[in-house]
Amino acid sequence: MPPITDADRDAARTLWDFNLLNQRARPVSAAVALGGCDIGVATAVAELHRARLFSTVVFTGGVTEATQGRFPRGEAVHFREAALALGVPDEAILLEAHATNTGQNIAFARQVLEGAGERVDSVLLVCTPYMQRRAYATCRRQWPEVEVLCASQKLSFDEYAEAQDDETDFVAMMVGDTQRVMEYPSRGFAIEQEVPGPVRDAFKQLCGRGYNAWFLRD
Template identity: 80%
Template sequence: MAPINDADRDDARTLWDFNTLNQRARPVSAAVALGGCDIGVVTAVATLYRARLFPTVVFTGAVTEATLGRFPRGEAVHFREEALALGVPDEAILLEPRATNTGQNITFARAVLEEAGKHVDSVLLVCMPYMQRRAYATCRRQWPEAEVVCVSETVSFDEYAKYQEDEAGFVAMMVGDTQRVMEYPRRGFAIEQEVPERVHDAFERLSKRGYDAWLLRD
């Protein structure tokens, strides 16, 4: 893959703007923090918990290919430890350490809440910024009975990209997320969403430029 350039970044901003929903957090029955490579998810959870927007949070995520080097004991385990360090009390935390994809994040977290006797009719998804649209669409399909709001840390594309150890790898992951927004409704994994032509075009250009490491191959 050629070095990342300004044209690539412009296309990446287009995908970022599409995938970040800018929904407003509000009080809900419970929060579900989706595993991933960004510990900033936990920072957002701690802030939202201190704002008293939910009484319980489920941290969900196993060891995955994308996060093995960073979270070798599993995403949920590391996220829980960070949450405790940030002042979220242990009694407010439930752990789901088996999920390896977003559909499992939702369905397994839902089962953990039910097993804990929590009645949930509204849920706050907390995830990486560029994962918002996919997470929201997945939850709407997998948990249709619950009202869903999806949020992340408040951060711009440029701020987020600046602190990535591998900017090209981050863009490749966002390309993969965008493909899943388009493809997963056909597979029954998520609800259908309108994808503007400019997003399709940016996705195609970045894919052809080599940001294809996280694309579906089947």
Template identity: 65%
Template sequence: MTVITEADRDDARLLWDYNLMGHQVRPCPAAITLGGCDIGVATTAAELYHAGAFPLVVFTGSTSAATREHFPRGEAVHFREQALALGMPDDAILLEPNATNTGQNISFAREVLAEGGKTPDSVLLISMPYMQRRAYATCRKLWPEVEPVCASQAVTYDAYAKEQEDEKTLIDMMMGDTHRVMEYPKRGFAIEQQVPEKVCKAFDRLRVRGYDTWLLRD
């Protein structure tokens, strides 16, 4: 069992802050809620809908090794059910149950919107907080015609970590997202983004400490 030190948490906070885009949420013609292991993403989507941030949302996501146990019928399906339970009307929701990665989240959601006659000029990307930067970079690469606006639960790293079953897994997954921000531009999956030296050093320290479960493999 990994003992999480305060030094580890300091580095995790650097990664957390980096992955937040800091966008001001504003009304968009449509939203895309990316699947993941946190049902709170669907809660945030419902809150933003009720606040008038968008009229239509695509819940996108199948299952993965990280989510299969919690969302056996698929991330999008479970997220939709959560949103309905929180008062979102069914006619404000489109379902995309097949995506297994962020690129497919964006591409497949775009197709679902197009099939419904929707060609928005901006989209609200709703995700886990530490997934914002990867979602933004992926959307800019695959759908350059739209302006992505990132939104998540407004929460600090420490508060979010307390909500999770396992802080080690949280840091592992945040490392995975950061690694993809660094590496995916080389593979044509995302736009290039500057990674500050302090973030790179924090990433390297955490990697040495064994937070490598969700890193890309060569």
């Protein structure tokens, strides 16, 4: 892949702005912290718990091909430990350590909450910023009975990109998430969402530049 350019970053910002829902967080029945590559999810959980937006959080995510090098004992296990170190009490945490995709994250977390006797009519999905739209659409399909909100660390595109070990891989991941927003409804995995023309143009531009490492594998 060629070095990232300013034009690539401009297109990536368009995808970032599209995938970040900017919903106002409020108290909910429970939170679900989605596994992935970004341990910052645990930081966001700690901040939201301190704000008393929920009393129970499920960390969900097993060992996956994408994260096994970084989180060899499973995403949820590592995220839980990070949250404990940041002051989230152990009694507030439930663990789901088997999910390997977002649909399973939602479905398995729901089972854990129901098994713990939690009555849930609203849920806060805590995830990486650029995953918000996909997580929301997946939850609306998997768990339509609940009101869904999304939250992440409050970072700008530039702040997030600067913190990454590999900026090009981060952009490729965001391209992959955007592809899933567009493709998953037809596969029954998520609800349909409008994708504006400028977002589709930015997506095509980045695809043409080779940011396709995280594309769907049929």
